Amino acid sequence: MSAVVENHDHHDDHHHGPKKGIMRWLKTTNHKDIGTLYLWFAFAAFLLGGAFAMGIRAELFEPGLQLMDPIRYNQLVTMHGLIMIFGGVMPAFVGLANWLIPLQIGAPDMAMPRMNNLSFWLLPVAFAILLSTAFMEGGLPGFGWTFYAPLSTNYPNVAYFVFAIHIMGASSIMGSINVIVTIMNMRAPGMTLMKMPLFVWSWLITAYLLIAVMPVLAGAVTMLLMDAYFGTSFFDAAGGGDPVLFQHVFWFFGHPEVYIMILPAFGITSHIISTFSRKPLFGHSSMVYAMVSIAVLSFVVWAHHMFTVGMPLVAELFFMWATMLIAIPTGVKVFNWCATIFKGSITYETPMLFAIAFVVLFTIGGFSGLMLAITPADFQYHDTYFVVAHFHYVLVPGSVFSIMAAVYYWLPKWTGNMYDEKMGKLHFWLSFIGVNITFFPQHFVGLAGMPRRYADYALQFAEWNAVSSVGAFLFGLSQLLFLYIVVKTVFAGKKATPQVWDGADGLEWTVDSPAPYHTFDVPPKVK
Amino acid sequence: MNTETTSHQKYYVPESSSIPIVFAVAMLFFGVGAADAVMGKGTTLLFIGIVTVIGTLAYWWSVVIRESHAGLDTPQLNTSYVYGMAWFIFSEVMFFAAFFGALFYIRTFSISWLGGEGPTAKGLAGDLLWPDFEATWPPMITPEESLMGEQAITKGPDENMYLQSIGSLGTWLPLYNTVVLLTSSGTVHFAHMALKDNNRKRFNFWLGITVLLAFIFVILQALEYYEAYAHLGLTISSGVYGTTFFMLTGFHGMHVLIGGIFLATQLTRSAGYNHFSDKEHFGFEAASWYWHFVDVVWVCLFLFVYIL
Numbered sequence: 001m002s003a004v005v006e007n008h009d010h011h012d013d014h015h016h017g018p019k020k021g022i023m024r025w026l027k028t029t030n031h032k033d034i035g036t037l038y039l040w041f042a043f044a045a046f047l048l049g050g051a052f053a054m055g056i057r058a059e060l061f062e063p064g065l066q067l068m069d070p071i072r073y074n075q076l077v078t079m080h081g082l083i084m085i086f087g088g089v090m091p092a093f094v095g096l097a098n099w100l101i102p103l104q105i106g107a108p109d110m111a112m113p114r115m116n117n118l119s120f121w122l123l124p125v126a127f128a129i130l131l132s133t134a135f136m137e138g139g140l141p142g143f144g145w146t147f148y149a150p151l152s153t154n155y156p157n158v159a160y161f162v163f164a165i166h167i168m169g170a171s172s173i174m175g176s177i178n179v180i181v182t183i184m185n186m187r188a189p190g191m192t193l194m195k196m197p198l199f200v201w202s203w204l205i206t207a208y209l210l211i212a213v214m215p216v217l218a219g220a221v222t223m224l225l226m227d228a229y230f231g232t233s234f235f236d237a238a239g240g241g242d243p244v245l246f247q248h249v250f251w252f253f254g255h256p257e258v259y260i261m262i263l264p265a266f267g268i269t270s271h272i273i274s275t276f277s278r279k280p281l282f283g284h285s286s287m288v289y290a291m292v293s294i295a296v297l298s299f300v301v302w303a304h305h306m307f308t309v310g311m312p313l314v315a316e317l318f319f320m321w322a323t324m325l326i327a328i329p330t331g332v333k334v335f336n337w338c339a340t341i342f343k344g345s346i347t348y349e350t351p352m353l354f355a356i357a358f359v360v361l362f363t364i365g366g367f368s369g370l371m372l373a374i375t376p377a378d379f380q381y382h383d384t385y386f387v388v389a390h391f392h393y394v395l396v397p398g399s400v401f402s403i404m405a406a407v408y409y410w411l412p413k414w415t416g417n418m419y420d421e422k423m424g425k426l427h428f429w430l431s432f433i434g435v436n437i438t439f440f441p442q443h444f445v446g447l448a449g450m451p452r453r454y455a456d457y458a459l460q461f462a463e464w465n466a467v468s469s470v471g472a473f474l475f476g477l478s479q480l481l482f483l484y485i486v487v488k489t490v491f492a493g494k495k496a497t498p499q500v501w502d503g504a505d506g507l508e509w510t511v512d513s514p515a516p517y518h519t520f521d522v523p524p525k526v527k
Numbered sequence: 528m529n530t531e532t533t534s535h536q537k538y539y540v541p542e543s544s545s546i547p548i549v550f551a552v553a554m555l556f557f558g559v560g561a562a563d564a565v566m567g568k569g570t571t572l573l574f575i576g577i578v579t580v581i582g583t584l585a586y587w588w589s590v591v592i593r594e595s596h597a598g599l600d601t602p603q604l605n606t607s608y609v610y611g612m613a614w615f616i617f618s619e620v621m622f623f624a625a626f627f628g629a630l631f632y633i634r635t636f637s638i639s640w641l642g643g644e645g646p647t648a649k650g651l652a653g654d655l656l657w658p659d660f661e662a663t664w665p666p667m668i669t670p671e672e673s674l675m676g677e678q679a680i681t682k683g684p685d686e687n688m689y690l691q692s693i694g695s696l697g698t699w700l701p702l703y704n705t706v707v708l709l710t711s712s713g714t715v716h717f718a719h720m721a722l723k724d725n726n727r728k729r730f731n732f733w734l735g736i737t738v739l740l741a742f743i744f745v746i747l748q749a750l751e752y753y754e755a756y757a758h759l760g761l762t763i764s765s766g767v768y769g770t771t772f773f774m775l776t777g778f779h780g781m782h783v784l785i786g787g788i789f790l791a792t793q794l795t796r797s798a799g800y801n802h803f804s805d806k807e808h809f810g811f812e813a814a815s816w817y818w819h820f821v822d823v824v825w826v827c828l829f830l831f832v833y834i835l
Contacts, residue, residue, distance in 0.1 A: 019543055027543040109540045111607040114547050114587075121551035129558045159562035167558050173618050181610045185603060186538065215618045219625025226774065229565050231681075231764030234629060237656075238671035239681035240767030242637035249625055312647050521537065 017517050029113035030517065031098045037120050038095030043483070045087030050476050052080040057472040060465050063457055073455035074142035081145030085261070086168050087127055089395065092403045093264040094175050097203045099414065101179060103508035103515060104197045106188030106524045111181040115174050122171035130164035133157040144453060146254070149235035149246040153228040162225045169214040176207035188507070190526035194285055197506050201288050202267030205295045209256045217253040220246065244309050251302035259298045262394060263291055265402030266333060269355045271506070272409050273337050276352035277344025278503035283336040290329035297326050307378045316375045323373040327366070334363055350424030354405035357397055357432050365393030368443065386446025392439045407486065412500045416514035417493030423485050430478035437471025539599040546587045553579035592802070592810070605809060612813045616820050623824055626778065630771045630831060638662050641670050665689065669766035684769055685760030688833055700751045701833045704744055705825065711740035712822040715790070715815045725805040727797065734794045737818070741787030748780045775832055779824050786821045789814040
């Protein structure tokens with residue numbers, strides 16, 4: 001007992017710096033440290049998942065099998081998906097949440113700082129378990145990130161995959177509880193819900209989605225584990241189950257998961273577009289209502305991922321209309337961003353470039369999504385490269401561009417240094433060109449009938465695949481430039497002012513750059 | 528105990544701590560160990576994992592309790608714990624929702640399609656593939672068994688747990704379990720009332736009764752499983768009925784056990800260490816919320832797994 005109390009006594013002044021060395025990172029309870037850990041973890045996963053993608057594109061550079069056998073190819077596709085989703089995009093957003101939510105609502109830290117640290121450190125644990133199968137007989141999982149039964153129930157080493165997913169889920173649920181409690185309980189006096197910055201709003205909704213669906217994913221992997229090792233019949237027609245049940249349970253998680261990976265991007269884009277247009281955001285409250293609508297609708301559209309599986313007609317129709325409804329709140333958001341830019345005094349710093357590219361390219365992904373939502377048309381598109389093009393348009397120039405925009409936008413606040421604007425712009429243009437060369441041709445080969453998830457393809461798809469691979473290598477290599485820019489900014493650069501950007505508005509811009517180790521010990525007053 | 532708890536007190540942000548990282552390492556042992564055990568590669572790591580996970584958690588909570596007694600818990604921090612517990616229970620609700628959803632899907636769609644019902648291609652396929660399988664719930668003969676008879680790998684149970692099958696109300700264990708669990712929800716509420724009245728003796732008494740009922744439930748459930756395996760030919764691999772029956776009641780039973788230990792811990796804190804006051808007793812309240820949640824799940828189970 002005395003140990004705890006003593007700790008507290010030393011601690012009251014609260015203004016000491018961080019510990020030295022590795023122990024700072026292992027034992028930290030500071031939201032800024034934990035945010036940094038998440039962001040670097042995500043960056044590492046982004047590079048690793050990216051390396052896997054390079055392997056995929058190298059194999060697909062020309063028809064035939066050149067570099068690997070189909071099993072290895074399947075493993076690359078699977079690990080690329082799992083690493084980018086659970087190791088890249090989600091942790092990057094959680095890292096941003098950790099850094100920004102307390103700063104934006106005027107809180108001293110996250111509500112439960114030790115659990116916050118645990119949420120992070122469970123991620124390397126989960127990925128260690130997942131990747132350990134690479135060194136076992138049977139190797140890495142190769143059943144796609146969607147692990148459909150009965151392929152997954154008959155796969156070697158699936159138990160490691162299952163427990164890795166369980167631990168990732170626990171990490172996500174704890175992280176989300178922390179986010180919600182922080183937002184509900186720790187806002188500075190005067191900050192009503194409708195005054196809350198949109199990034200905070202987007203994360204409040206995202207965290208709610210995560211707590212609702214991560215347990216369903218846990219249920220799905222548990223059923224899979226039981227079917228694989230304990231003789232249950234959830235997904236086995238011979239015992240009275242149904243493999244399609246797996247797809248229902250999985251996509252009940254999977255569709256909200258898709259929005260988990262885009263809602264924080266909406267928040268980020270709203271901040272950046274408003275700042276560099278030097279105008280308050282157009283339609284702040286309609287942005288909130290749009291995000292809430294998208295979140296609610298995300299629970300009733302899951303089966304549009306499985307139109308061709310043989311559902312009753314009434315289900316096909318319901319899920320088609322429900323899916324198309326999502327275009328309405330999404331349209332509201334795109335309209336509001338355009339209206340914010342309209343007649344603004346705009347400058348094009350790197351974050352703004354990424355944000356504008358986000359709006360345009362995400363909208364393209366949205367449109368192809370509408371095409372896929374039409375059930376009879378989807379019978380043609382299903383499991384072709386058109387689908388691959390669609391979800392990469394919303395995830396790469398969508399989520400990933402928004403994360404890059406956020407990094408450039410808040411990096412001066414985190415490090416105290418301005419990044420190199422010229423290099424940033426170069427990184428943007430290389431990424432922008434690379435991403436479009438990679439994914440736009442995939443629409444064409446998809447519509448022409450090239451199926452996804454194969455290591456080989458028919459000769460008529462050769463040209464566009466070669467183009468796509470060249471684009472992918474360009475995009476991949478330009479991310480090393482991103483790494484260089486970030487590392488350089490951490491150590492050197494023009495000193496940043498507290499305000500950083502002249503149009504920036506919000507509590508995080510009222511503290512010094514770099515933000516002190518502890519901020520808002522005494523909550524600020526919000527008018 | 529801090530009596531002047533006003534809202535302008537500083538929010539307690541703990542010093543850097545080794546508990547989470549130790550817990551994460553424990554989870555590494557637990558995760559790898561569990562997978563090893565499932566795949567038949569030995570249980571040593573799993574054992575180490577379970578012991579370290581439980582040990583770290585117990586230590587972590589003991590630190591939180593000591594911090595609370597040192598007066599570090601402002602009303603705002605308490606609110607964080609209250610919200611946190613509520614959202615945790617919501618996540619548990621969603622976990623059970625996945626399994627109930629699976630049950631409803633199997634009963635409504637998969638069984639009838641396998642039995643050849645419905646206008647869809649799936650009904651047609653069911654007719655072609657398993658011509659002799661009849662859509663009934665619970666399915667006492669699996670589709671495979673309807674085709675291959677004794678050669679089938681996945682066979683249905685000999686008996687099921689529905690009242691119609693057991694025959695007499697007097698030997699129908701789920702009814703006893705329902706009475707036990709519903710009563711315990713009442714007794715935990717009496718305990719809460721007693722605590723609010725500052726009557727520790729009465730609190731300990733009712734909480735003790737609740738813990739006792741919790742463990743009676745677990746024992747009855749174990750007895751039911753024994754009956755199922757030994758006398759009814761009902762196992763977890765008895766087709767999809769056995770699957771849903773054991774997975775739903777099994778996860779519920781696990782939650783009853785956890786809830787029982789949760790409540791027993793609060794009883795020890797009160798009876799052994801005089802913890803809790805009429806105003807501050809969230810540790811107990813959280814346990815009682817959890818308990819009511821477990822109770823509600825059981826009511827759903829009783830309806831959809833044992834009666835309807």
